Amino acid sequence: MGVPRADGFFGNCDKNNIKNYRTRCSAIILSQEKNILIDTSPDLRTQLIDNNIKKIDKVIYSHPHADQTHGINDLRIFFLKNKKLIDVYADKLTCNYLKNTFKYCFNKTSEYPATLKLNKLKKILNFTNKKHKLIIKSIPVRHGKINSLSFIINNKIAYASDVDLIYSKDLKFFKKLNYFVIDCLRYKSHPSHYNLDQIIKLVDFLKPKKTILTNLHTDMDYLKLKNFLPKNIIPAHDGMKILF
DSSP: OOBSOTTOOOTTSOTTSGGGOBOOOOEEEEOSSOEEEEOOOTTHHHHHHHTTOOOOOEEEOSOOOHHHHTTGGGGHHHHHHHTSOEEEEEOHHHHHHHHHHSHHHHSOOSSSOOOEEEEEOOSEEEOOOSSOOOEEEEEEEEETTEEEEEEEETTTEEEESSOSBOOGGGGGGGTTOSEEEEEOOBSSOOSSSOBHHHHHHHHHHHOOSEEEEESOOTTOOHHHHHHHSOTTEEEOOTTOOOOO
16 A cells, blocks of 8 residues: 555654655666566556656566556556657457556557557566566466566566465575575565565575565554564665665
């Protein structure tokens, strides 16, 4: 729900710490050639403005839930600037949801042009050229009653914003990465998100160099978490940048 929630509730988070002001999860891969957005949260417009993002070339979706998709209309300005359909990549479940819910984005009408082109997301997206390598591997993870997609970029960083289980057969892909950005909703257990105790055990097994906790709820105060956790695990904050 973000922090504060829409009703202004901060929970256990100190409202005087700017790092406790959290929008819903989106991430962006920035490179000299392409900017690739992961998910379009309901807070996308604010996120793009706050982080001075001037272009979006492609979008990949993790799953069809509202907090990952309902900022989709804010992509329209990037179509208007470039006069070119923006490629959107998603699995079958998410493709169907996007087509049914945001039909106007993909289908031309007499009043408005289509702005997005929907593509089935392959297991590996390769945007490598002569100067730069960008390979994004999509790995399904459990998120309650559905699968969400996690993304491993250049075999260096994993991004898994909504997950309560990484399947045993896929754990090998997450071992000893440079960065492990992972869902950690709260202290108590939850049916569709990892909690803190589960993450600490998972990190002990996977042994990434640095773990970054995202999707933090109102009971997860930034400073208390940072002071409590070992140095190799840190809480995320809005606007955080990772060089890899």
